Amino acid sequence: MRIGCFLFRRSETMYNHKEIEEKWQERWFATDAFKAEDFGEKPKYYSLVEFPYPSGTGMHVGHIRAYTSLEVVSRKRRMEGYNVLFPIGFDAFGLPTENYAMEKGVHPRKITDENISIFTGQLKRMGYSFDFSRLVDTTDPDYYKWTQWIFLQLFKHDLAYRSTTNVNFCPSCKVVLSNEESQGGECDRCGSTVVQKEKDVWFLRITRYAERLLEGLESLETLPRIKREQRNWIGKSEGAHIYFPIADSDEQLKVFTTRPDTLFGATFMVIAPEHPILSRESEKIENKAAIESYQRKAKEKTEFERKELSKDKSGVKVEGLEAVHPFTKDRIPVFVADYVMMDYGTGAIMAVPAHDDRDYAFAHEHDLPVVEVIKGGDIEREAYTDVEEGTLVNSDFINGLDVADAIETMNDRLEADGLGERAVNYKMKDWAFNRQRYWGEPIPIIHCPQCGMVPVPEDDLPVSLPEVDEVAPSEDGESPLASVEEFVHTTCPSCGGPAERETDTMPQWAGSSWYFLRYIDPDNDRVLANYPKLEYWLNVDWYNGGMEHVTRHVIYARFWHQFLYDIGVVPTKEPFRKRTAQGLILGPDGNKMSKSKGNVVDPVDVIETYGADTLRVYIMFIGDYEQSTPWSESGVKGARRFLDKVWRLYEKVGDVEDDDALTAELHRTIAGVDEDIEAVKFNTAVSKLMTFVNEASKREAISVSAFETLLRLLNPFAPHMAEELNERLGNDSLVFAPFPEADEKKLEAEKVTVVLSVNGKVRAKTEVAKDTDKETLERIALDNDRIQRFTEGKDIQKVIVVPNKLVNVVAQ
RNA sequence: GCGAAUGUGGCGGAAUUGGUAGACGCGCAUGGUUGAGGGCCAUGUGGCCACUUAACGGCCGUGGGGGUUCAAGUCCCCCCAUUCGCACCA
Numbered sequence: 001m002r003i004g005c006f007l008f009r010r011s012e013t014m015y016n017h018k019e020i021e022e023k024w025q026e027r028w029f030a031t032d033a034f035k036a037e038d039f040g041e042k043p044k045y046y047s048l049v050e051f052p053y054p055s056g057t058g059m060h061v062g063h064i065r066a067y068t069s070l071e072v073v074s075r076k077r078r079m080e081g082y083n084v085l086f087p088i089g090f091d092a093f094g095l096p097t098e099n100y101a102m103e104k105g106v107h108p109r110k111i112t113d114e115n116i117s118i119f120t121g122q123l124k125r126m127g128y129s130f131d132f133s134r135l136v137d138t139t140d141p142d143y144y145k146w147t148q149w150i151f152l153q154l155f156k157h158d159l160a161y162r163s164t165t166n167v168n169f170c171p172s173c174k175v176v177l178s179n180e181e182s183q184g185g186e187c188d189r190c191g192s193t194v195v196q197k198e199k200d201v202w203f204l205r206i207t208r209y210a211e212r213l214l215e216g217l218e219s220l221e222t223l224p225r226i227k228r229e230q231r232n233w234i235g236k237s238e239g240a241h242i243y244f245p246i247a248d249s250d251e252q253l254k255v256f257t258t259r260p261d262t263l264f265g266a267t268f269m270v271i272a273p274e275h276p277i278l279s280r281e282s283e284k285i286e287n288k289a290a291i292e293s294y295q296r297k298a299k300e301k302t303e304f305e306r307k308e309l310s311k312d313k314s315g316v317k318v319e320g321l322e323a324v325h326p327f328t329k330d331r332i333p334v335f336v337a338d339y340v341m342m343d344y345g346t347g348a349i350m351a352v353p354a355h356d357d358r359d360y361a362f363a364h365e366h367d368l369p370v371v372e373v374i375k376g377g378d379i380e381r382e383a384y385t386d387v388e389e390g391t392l393v394n395s396d397f398i399n400g401l402d403v404a405d406a407i408e409t410m411n412d413r414l415e416a417d418g419l420g421e422r423a424v425n426y427k428m429k430d431w432a433f434n435r436q437r438y439w440g441e442p443i444p445i446i447h448c449p450q451c452g453m454v455p456v457p458e459d460d461l462p463v464s465l466p467e468v469d470e471v472a473p474s475e476d477g478e479s480p481l482a483s484v485e486e487f488v489h490t491t492c493p494s495c496g497g498p499a500e501r502e503t504d505t506m507p508q509w510a511g512s513s514w515y516f517l518r519y520i521d522p523d524n525d526r527v528l529a530n531y532p533k534l535e536y537w538l539n540v541d542w543y544n545g546g547m548e549h550v551t552r553h554v555i556y557a558r559f560w561h562q563f564l565y566d567i568g569v570v571p572t573k574e575p576f577r578k579r580t581a582q583g584l585i586l587g588p589d590g591n592k593m594s595k596s597k598g599n600v601v602d603p604v605d606v607i608e609t610y611g612a613d614t615l616r617v618y619i620m621f622i623g624d625y626e627q628s629t630p631w632s633e634s635g636v637k638g639a640r641r642f643l644d645k646v647w648r649l650y651e652k653v654g655d656v657e658d659d660d661a662l663t664a665e666l667h668r669t670i671a672g673v674d675e676d677i678e679a680v681k682f683n684t685a686v687s688k689l690m691t692f693v694n695e696a697s698k699r700e701a702i703s704v705s706a707f708e709t710l711l712r713l714l715n716p717f718a719p720h721m722a723e724e725l726n727e728r729l730g731n732d733s734l735v736f737a738p739f740p741e742a743d744e745k746k747l748e749a750e751k752v753t754v755v756l757s758v759n760g761k762v763r764a765k766t767e768v769a770k771d772t773d774k775e776t777l778e779r780i781a782l783d784n785d786r787i788q789r790f791t792e793g794k795d796i797q798k799v800i801v802v803p804n805k806l807v808n809v810v811a812q
Numbered sequence: 813g814c815g816a817a818u819g820u821g822g823c824g825g826a827a828u829u830g831g832u833a834g835a836c837g838c839g840c841a842u843g844g845u846u847g848a849g850g851g852c853c854a855u856g857u858g859g860c861c862a863c864u865u866a867a868c869g870g871c872c873g874u875g876g877g878g879g880u881u882c883a884a885g886u887c888c889c890c891c892c893a894u895u896c897g898c899a900c901c902a
Contacts, residue, residue: 225897226815232815232898239902270902313900339900349902357813358900371875423848427901547896621837623824628895632824638837644852685828687836694836755832760883762832806831810882 015647017611021720034129040083049546051089054115075716079739087519088138094508138511143798145462146528148444169197183650204431221578233551241650242420244323256345261406264395265373266350269334272342273298286320298338299429326419411632436479440505448492448499479503547581584628613718614640620682654701673741755806758790774801781807
């Protein structure tokens with residue numbers, strides 16, 4: 001766009017964002033202004049944002065929202081006198097890069113390096129105050145050496161194991177997926193239908209930490225919702241294991257139940273189609289063909305079908321197999337049904353149709369008896385599942401008890417008689433820890449025909465990715481590393497004989513599970529991070545990232561951290577003190593941004609046209625930080641107009657005294673901006689700055705000190721402009737300038753507006769001196785013309801006075 | 813199905829402990845910037861009615877319905893809608 005010559009004349013006083021932003025970025029980085037000082041004397045503050053995946057398309061506006069928030073906090077903390085660690089890095093292993101590399105025939109290393117360099121440039125153009133000297137890249141051998149080292153420790157502590165199971169396999173991406181990555185039977189990434197495949201895969205025994213992951217949540221400061229999601233994901237439930245002997249056999253069925261109190265209401269058993277007892281007791285089974293056909297059908301059912309048909313309670317009775325009730329010794333039929341899952345609990349349940357909805361539905365479909373053992377509902381109509389009220393009936397030694405007591409009594413009895421025991425079950429499963437792809441950390445294990453699985457000696461780490469030309473995985477889902485002879489063939493570190501390397505690589509979650517520790521000591525080649533440094537910087541004081549990472553990533557990171565604490569590598573039990581999550585930025589059309597919808601906003605364009613400061617102010621102002629909200633181009637202009645206004649306000653700065661009203665406004669602004677930033681209400685913090693600037697702009701002139709204060713408040717949001725104007729006032733850089741503090745005494749003006757109302761309706765407003773007493777206020781109200789008009793002919797019954805706020809006259 | 817959150821102008825969104833609803837921004841309108849457009853600046857802007865010589869004024873209004881209270885966006889009960897999370901979890 002051409003700038004008219006009228007504007008050109010004034011150009012030296014115009015706000016030129018490009019010039020100013022380049023100037024200050026250069027100066028900040030030339031002076032290492034944001035370098036965090038190990039063992040600094042100031043109190044430390046560690047603010048962390050989730051490091052990005054360096055994709056080819058670079059930064060998107062979601063990154064801007066996620067990073068600007070803690071950028072604001074970090075800049076504010078420096079001004080408050082903290083030694084701030086605000087680092088950044090790249091989570092660079094992963095499929096997109098690898099797929100792109102295959103497509104273009106370029107090595108992923110090269111692509112990763114290019115993307116990182118583009119991304120870093122973009123981050124710098126935002127003026128973010130990251131300490132770039134601590135940059136971390138998960139694909140750097142000096143980094144993944146320590147990822148592998150942690151894996152070895154897990155292996156040595158029996159927390160990493162190999163097991164053959166059915167896995168979710170995506171035939172298109174040619175990788176094994178976790179349950180979370182294949183929800184609805186579709187691949188998380190490409191949407192292809194996932195198939196089941198039997199494979200030997202690695203697991204991390206995260207379930208062993210389930211209880212501590214739950215406990216550790218207590219100390220985490222975060223939204224209730226985030227805690228709830230983590231708790232839900234761990235899915236703890238308390239109950240009991242109960243053993244049901246199989247009639248005429250040594251076998252028994254072990255079930256998990258949260259309702260041992262209903263044991264006397266168990267009228268049949270249900271086992272999952274995959275339950276091993278079916279093959280163990282196959283001789284007894286009289287209807288093998290029917291069972292096998294049901295098993296086949298269950299296996300063929302996609303996730304989708306299982307969901308859609310979840311109301312149908314299909315199943316087949318196992319003829320010839322009967323369970324024995326542990327107390328009544330009654331014989332109970334056994335059914336196979338796919339509403340019981342092999343991977344939850346024991347894969348077998350005692351069905352209590354009177355008090356469980358699913359069992360109720362199944363019993364009705366298959367004409368099975370329903371025995372009421374808790375009085376209080378109407379089991380003719382539906383299962384009675386309430387646990388608060390109701391008393392046990394038909395239940396021998398627990399008759400007459402309420403549910404809670406009955407559970408306790410039953411559990412005691414089960415344990416005393418050796419028929420079962422109290423048990424805790426978790427929904428969370430062990431962490432499937434593998435990828436059959438090239439671009440990931442090789443798992444540092446050697447398979448020796450003599451010694452079995454042998455860990456690579458720590459001195460030999462890292463196990464580097466071999467240089468290869470071809471990184472495509474094989475059709476059957478074998479890692480591409482398997483075809484690299486010189487990588488696979490090695491010698492056993494234990495016996496010296498020929499052996500083979502593990503060829504699976506780690507999942508992308510690996511490198512991100514500990515990166516925040518590496519920032520603390522990024523170049524250490526002796527340990528993953530120096531212990532005293534960890535002691536100095538941990539915990540992370542504030543960790544911000546995506547809502548979608550609240551369960552997986554955050555739990556994985558907490559798990560590794562807890563483990564590292566156990567083996568004495570880190571000094572704290574939990575890694576994070578506070579966790580926040582930003583809402584999504586939608587496209588201008590209100591839809592999720594996507595290339596296919598053509599509604600993607602490129603932050604770099606915004607920087608070009610309006611400047612980084614404008615983008616920063618806008619993204620903070622756009623709406624409630626935790627809520628998703630659409631992008632608006634005209635909203636960006638509004639942010640720019642605000643900065644232009646600040647720029648023009650500089651012309652009004654002079655040797656004057658501000659009026660009381662403006663001074664009061666300034667101090668309200670200080671207090672408000674401070675509070676709002678801490679409360680994650682960045683949008684109202686910006687609006688308060690706008691209000692002050694509007695107010696100040698109405699004046700002929702404003703004082704130097706008021707303007708300086710404004711610039712300091714603005715600095716975390718729009719540091720380039722703040723620095724520039726501050727310098728023009730003849731001051732030093734704002735990076736460590738003290739953040740303003742509100743003066744309580746000046747907070748409120750001498751006069752306040754008091755609302756006068758009749759029967760709750762505002763009828764007049766009046767200005768009075770602050771803290772005018774009740775009696776005076778009441779008199780003022782009753783003397784008021786307009787109040788008299790509305791009370792005329794009425795009987796004044798009551799006058800309510802709230803000092804400094806309102807007077808309400810109640811008249812009938 | 814279960815659980816949670818949210819619902820406020822044309823739009824994004826504000827409103828300590830119940831105490832001026834709609835801050836701030838966008839958009840829009842009018843005027844200015846002495847050609848136009850853009851940009852910028854100023855003023856106005858919840859709806860309806862009245863007034864219109866100008867100021868003033870009235871009623872309604874925070875998803876819907878009830879309730880508590882001098883006073884309700886805010887507290888209580890019922891309902892509706894949207895979004896998110898979990899989803900045969902025994």
